[in-house]
Amino acid sequence: MDYLYSLYIEFLNKFNLPFHLGDFIAMVSFPLLPFCIVAAALIVIVIFLVLMERKVLAFFTQRKGPNRVGPWGLFQTISDAIKLLCKENITPTGAEKFMFNLAPLLAFVPVMVVWGLIPFSSEFDFMSYSVSALLFVTIASIPILGILLAGYASNNKYSLIGSVRAVAQAISYELPLIFVLLSVVVLSSSLNLKQIVLAQISAYPICGWFIFPAFLGFLIVFICSIAELNRCPFDLPEAESELVSGYNTEYSGMKFAFFFLAEYAMMFIMCAFIATLFLGGFLSPFGFYLSEKLISNEFWSNVFVYFEQVFWIFLKTFFLIYCMMLVRATLPRLKTHQLTGFAWKVLLPLSFLNLLIVCLIKGVA
Amino acid sequence: MKALRYIIALIVGHFTVFKHIFKRPVTLEYPEKRNELNEKFRGEHALTSDENGKLKCTACGTCQRVCPSFATIKIEKEKGEDGKFYPKNYSIDMNKCIFCGNCVQYCPFDAIIMTKNYELADEKKSSLTLDINTLKKNYSDTIINKTKDNRWR
Numbered sequence: 001m002d003y004l005y006s007l008y009i010e011f012l013n014k015f016n017l018p019f020h021l022g023d024f025i026a027m028v029s030f031p032l033l034p035f036c037i038v039a040a041a042l043i044v045i046v047i048f049l050v051l052m053e054r055k056v057l058a059f060f061t062q063r064k065g066p067n068r069v070g071p072w073g074l075f076q077t078i079s080d081a082i083k084l085l086c087k088e089n090i091t092p093t094g095a096e097k098f099m100f101n102l103a104p105l106l107a108f109v110p111v112m113v114v115w116g117l118i119p120f121s122s123e124f125d126f127m128s129y130s131v132s133a134l135l136f137v138t139i140a141s142i143p144i145l146g147i148l149l150a151g152y153a154s155n156n157k158y159s160l161i162g163s164v165r166a167v168a169q170a171i172s173y174e175l176p177l178i179f180v181l182l183s184v185v186v187l188s189s190s191l192n193l194k195q196i197v198l199a200q201i202s203a204y205p206i207c208g209w210f211i212f213p214a215f216l217g218f219l220i221v222f223i224c225s226i227a228e229l230n231r232c233p234f235d236l237p238e239a240e241s242e243l244v245s246g247y248n249t250e251y252s253g254m255k256f257a258f259f260f261l262a263e264y265a266m267m268f269i270m271c272a273f274i275a276t277l278f279l280g281g282f283l284s285p286f287g288f289y290l291s292e293k294l295i296s297n298e299f300w301s302n303v304f305v306y307f308e309q310v311f312w313i314f315l316k317t318f319f320l321i322y323c324m325m326l327v328r329a330t331l332p333r334l335k336t337h338q339l340t341g342f343a344w345k346v347l348l349p350l351s352f353l354n355l356l357i358v359c360l361i362k363g364v365a
Numbered sequence: 366m367k368a369l370r371y372i373i374a375l376i377v378g379h380f381t382v383f384k385h386i387f388k389r390p391v392t393l394e395y396p397e398k399r400n401e402l403n404e405k406f407r408g409e410h411a412l413t414s415d416e417n418g419k420l421k422c423t424a425c426g427t428c429q430r431v432c433p434s435f436a437t438i439k440i441e442k443e444k445g446e447d448g449k450f451y452p453k454n455y456s457i458d459m460n461k462c463i464f465c466g467n468c469v470q471y472c473p474f475d476a477i478i479m480t481k482n483y484e485l486a487d488e489k490k491s492s493l494t495l496d497i498n499t500l501k502k503n504y505s506d507t508i509i510n511k512t513k514d515n516r517w518r
Contacts, residue, residue: 060385064392330382331375 004123004306005030034126035116042115046264047077052318053264053325060329084260087253092155095250099153104251104258107146110139111265118272119194121282121309131191136273137178140228143262144170147237147247150259154250162246165336166230166237172343173227173234179351180217180224183358184210184277197281205287211278213361217354218278220347225270226324227343229263233331234339267324268317275316282309402481407466409482410457410495411503413475420501422476424452428468437461438468455500459485459493478504 008030012022051066051073058065066073091100117136119125129135144167151163185191187210188199202208211218227234230246238246248259275281284290291304334342393400414420424442432438441454468477480503487493495503 056386058390060382062385062388062391064390064394067394326379326383330379 031126034124038116038126039112042112042265042268043261045268046261047081048074049264049268049321050077050080050260052321056322056325057329060326081257084253084257089253089255090250092250094155096153096155099149100250101255103146103150103153104255104262105146106149107143108258108262108265110142110146111262111269114139115265115269117193118269118276118313119197119281120313121306122194122198123306124310125194128192128194132193133181133185133191133196133277136193137174137181140266140270140273141170141174143266146262150251151247154247156250158243158245159247159249162237162239162243162249166247168336169227169230169234169236169339172340173224173347176220176343176347176351177224177228179348179355180214180221181277183214183217183351183355186355186358186362187213193276193281197276197283200280200283206280206285209278209280209283214278214354214358216350216357218274220351220354221274221277222320222323223347224343225274226327227339229267229270229324231267231324232328233333235333236336236339239333267321271317271320271324272313274320275313279316279320281316282313284308284312402483406481406483407464407469407479409459409480409485409503410462410468410500411478411480411506412455412497412500413478413504414501420451420476421474422452422455423474424450424455425473427471427473428477431467431471433465433467434461434463452497455497457495457500459495460490480504480506 005026009023009026012026015022017025054076055065055073066076069075069079091097114136116127117132117139119128147166148163151159151161151166154160184196188196190196190199196210200208200210226232230237237243238248243249248256251259289305289308291301291308295301295304412420412422424440426440426442429438429440437458439454439456439458440452442450443453445451464479466479469479482503485493
């Protein structure tokens with residue numbers, strides 16, 4: 001961020017403000033500006049992610065998907081969101097009022113926090129700590145608390161069963177995920193997400209990516225993140241045919257929209273996290289940046305490299321999201337005992353094996 | 366060994382689903398595009414008339430008798446100036462009609478036919494009873510039945 005910060009101060013000093021006001025404004029507004037941009041970007045991304053999910057699932061099943069509102073149905077989700085906003089907020093009579101209203105926020109706020117931890121480019125890493133990978137896994141598990149609270153406070157047996165299932169699932173699948181994260185940490189010898197990405201730079205274009213030494217780990221993390229997101233085939237908490245809609249049965253209007261938003265935002269963030277760990281994050285798959293070749297002006301090419309890096313991580317993220325949608329379109333739902341058995345009997349030993357392989361590779365190299 | 370079989374099945378399954386993305390969608394956007402109907406399609410009824418615009422119906426009551434859902438068709442008959450009977454009023458209750466086509470099949474004078482109109486939904490039950498004027502209008506609205514209708518009878 002230092003480079004952009006110096007540019008920003010330079011830009012403000014051009015106005016010749018008195019009493020070093022330029023420095024002061026830079027200090028206050030510089031952290032605020034990216035926050036606003038990133039928060040707005042998340043909402044826009046989620047809106048179009050919902051549309052993408054509906055469209056892609058439609059294509060997999062030879063349908064057309066939403067195509068009435070706007071060109072190619074682009075504004076479908078926006079109209080849905082407006083509909084949700086206009087709906088009445090119902091709190092059931094038997095519900096714990098305070099917790100019932102708290103739960104959607106508890107599910108949504110941590111998602112916004114972890115979104116800032118992802119390094120979008122070598123300059124745009126808004127919350128860069130030495131242990132940001134650990135912090136990511138820690139904060140990303142807080143929404144489960146919101147789900148548990150929602151199920152408990154709703155005073156509805158379906159909600160409670162759904163939320164208990166969600167918690168059991170999250171506990172089982174967090175473990176292999178963290179062990180695989182450990183293998184990535186072994187490879188990059190850092191817990192900072194930006195350092196993990198920078199450790200994937202190599203002389204040859206793609207070869208440095210951690211997907212090659214830890215392919216098993218990549219698969220495990222992919223499966224675990226699907227389970228953490230409560231998506232098909234691990235969508236037991238929301239199993240429509242058994243529980244009406246799981247933990248958000250009693251929610252309506254804006255509170256339901258919060259759960260929905262948190263779910264899809266978390267999907268995008270999880271995929272960005274996997275892309276950061278295994279697919280080289282913001283690194284270009286060609287080994288060089290296109291803007292370096294295309295733009296001759298050195299200053300502008302330096303600036304555009306950062307935006308190109310954002311483009312690369314978004315491309316990788318959307319590829320992973322597409323894979324998740326393919327999985328959703330293909331596989332049927334698991335049973336509860338299959339779900340937990342798969343996590344403890346298959347994924348956990350495999351993640352140990354992955355750690356062993358990675359350690360051997362690191363030792364040899 | 367079992368696990369390997371499952372993994373292969375997983376990969377094949379995902380590939381099968383993935384192939385569908387290149388296929389054409391089978392969705393028909395209904396109000397704009399419509400399915401082509403079979404020639405024998407049985408929709409709303411119509412009463413035929415000859416070249417002079419006179420109804421072919423003689424109010425014989427065969428359609429009433431063959432109708433499996435009783436009291437669907439109601440006919441008030443009257444004697445015309447030429448000594449032949451004609452229907453003064455002829456109504457079909459579409460609430461009860463099961464679109465079997467018996468009335469068309471058994472009519473000795475080809476007086477009643479079925480058009481291809483299938484959008485019969487209405488807000489009121491009472492407006493679903495077709496009277497003689499509606500049935501006449503249905504015939505003048507249809508084109509298909511005038512030309513090659515007789516082929517399927």
